[in-house]
Amino acid sequence: MPIVAWHGVRASQVSVARFREAAELGITVNYTRFSDTETACKALEYAGQAGVKLIVECDALYSDTRREAAVKKLMRYPALEAYFCKDEPLCSEFPTIARMMNAIQAVDPDHYCYANLFPAGPAEHLQALGVATYREYVQRYLNEVPATFLSFDEYPLVTNPGSSVRLIKDTWYEDLEIVADEARKANKKFWAFALTCPHVVYPVPTLSDLRLQLYSDLAYGAQVLQYFTYWTPTVSGDWNYRMAPIAEDGTRTATYDLVKTVTSEIQRLSGVFLGARVVSVRHTGTSVPKGTVRLTDLPEPVRRLETEGSGAVVSQLENQGYTFLVIVNRDPNTAMGLRFEAESRVRQVLKNGSIVPADDITEMTVDPGDAVIYMW
CATH class of the missing domain: 3.20.20.80 (Glycosidases)
Known part of the structure; x- marks a missing residue:
């Protein structure tokens, strides 16, 4: 990058x-x-x-x-x-x-x-x-x-x-x-x-x-x-x-x-972002930022995506034959609760760039401004 x-x-x-x-x-x-x-x-x-x-x-x-x-x-x-x-x-x-x-x-x-x-x-x-x-x-x-x-x-x-x-x-x-x-x-x-x-x-x-x-x-x-x-x-x-x-x-x-x-x-994480094509960018939260679009539909392998607090940026990218879902805590001050459920073929990309299986049901806390990345 x-x-x-x-x-x-x-x-x-x-x-x-x-x-x-x-x-x-x-x-x-x-x-x-x-x-x-x-x-x-x-x-x-x-x-x-x-x-x-x-x-x-x-x-x-x-x-x-x-x-x-x-x-x-x-x-x-x-x-x-x-x-x-x-x-x-x-x-x-x-x-x-x-x-x-x-x-x-x-x-x-x-x-x-x-x-x-x-x-x-x-x-x-x-x-x-x-x-x-x-x-x-x-x-x-x-x-x-x-x-x-x-x-x-x-x-x-x-x-x-x-x-x-x-x-x-x-x-x-x-x-x-x-x-x-x-x-x-x-x-x-x-x-x-x-x-x-x-x-x-x-x-x-x-x-x-x-x-x-x-x-x-x-x-x-x-x-x-x-x-x-x-x-x-x-x-x-x-x-x-x-x-x-x-x-x-x-x-x-x-x-x-x-x-x-x-x-x-x-x-x-450059393998996720460099050369990627944006499929969609959506937002969650009680209110979404001016000029943006609220997340209403989930991509096919994702069963549930729920956020607490101010909400998240949810971006779907395509790169090198893979689809990536990037979830960014939009709050710079407060951690965000995230509940994520998906099919077993969905994996998580860790911050060190390694790829691990994603649990069927995942509940986690995302630090202020931080991102969680899934792929399939």
């Missing part, structure tokens, strides 16, 4: 050792902005020695007069993954992004161009984007920009001042529904995020926070996972960025080991 570090190893810190440190956490692709092409080339050389790929952003890529020469330099490095073009564009910026992507691809058709979309928001946010609905924003991007995949960011867990209780933004699952649907209709993969750097109202991540974001992304079919951020940004103002896996001074924080743990867990 590709894992992208946003604001990865800093340009001023590039070395083989630093990229190996990122790889140790589980990073496979590093995104960093470089001011000049020469520094980017040096980073590509070091990253290649560490087995890490780079999404490169540098000033020359934005220049009509310097772009071609920069691409011709960068494209020679085996560690090059892609060219960074834009983060969170307005619709009015789509033509510029398209021209930039087309110009780069004309020189180097073997490496893709990267752009990432805004999440949904209130009416004034959509108006600023230049659309009436979030779906219109995603559709226009896919229609107007020669993107090879669809990426969007949404950091769904927030807290109120003085409280550790996680609240889920009501736009999150609806965004996942829209992005997954539009990517599928366009025959493109979609990429999603987990927040690994707390700031403003976003709390220091726990294992439950990370699991909920990543397993929900995967349940909807995400094929690349992105961490915002790897290195703690140095930004003026009231953002209060802190406690990313790597601190501003380059030392590891407690978040490093936490993210390493969940990344390793995800990679052991």
Whole structure:
């Protein structure tokens, strides 16, 4: 499973050792902005020695007069993954992004161009984007920009001042529904995020926070996972960025080991998710998130699926001739009771990737944000 570090190893810190440190956490692709092409080339050389790929952003890529020469330099490095073009564009910026992507691809058709979309928001946010609905924003991007995949960011867990209780933004699952649907209709993969750097109202991540974001992304079919951020940004103002896996001074924080743990867990389950086709995504609970569909019918070998508490994401996937049922506790704060009954041919996929028989009747407690996976 590709894992992208946003604001990865800093340009001023590039070395083989630093990229190996990122790889140790589980990073496979590093995104960093470089001011000049020469520094980017040096980073590509070091990253290649560490087995890490780079999404490169540098000033020359934005220049009509310097772009071609920069691409011709960068494209020679085996560690090059892609060219960074834009983060969170307005619709009015789509033509510029398209021209930039087309110009780069004309020189180097073997490496893709990267752009990432805004999440949904209130009416004034959509108006600023230049659309009436979030779906219109995603559709226009896919229609107007020669993107090879669809990426969007949404950091769904927030807290109120003085409280550790996680609240889920009501736009999150609806965004996942829209992005997954539009990517599928366009025959493109979609990429999603987990927040690994707390700031403003976003709390220091726990294992439950990370699991909920990543397993929900995967349940909807995400094929690349992105961490915002790897290195703690140095930004003026009231953002209060802190406690990313790597601190501003380059030392590891407690978040490093936490993210390493969940990344390793995800990679052991890559046989379930990587390359999977989503058959359906449904939700259980007294109420279901806005824009989602309630679970009413069970797949044929499942006799009973009951959840307690806030409810679950229930995703049916197909991969390599098998069907997988992924059940994610949608509550980031409280464990969920699960009662599951199925035919004897149904097996359970454990967190270490091993496959064991599933009991005919199973009652269990699922930790906050965690997932249980069955297959047949």
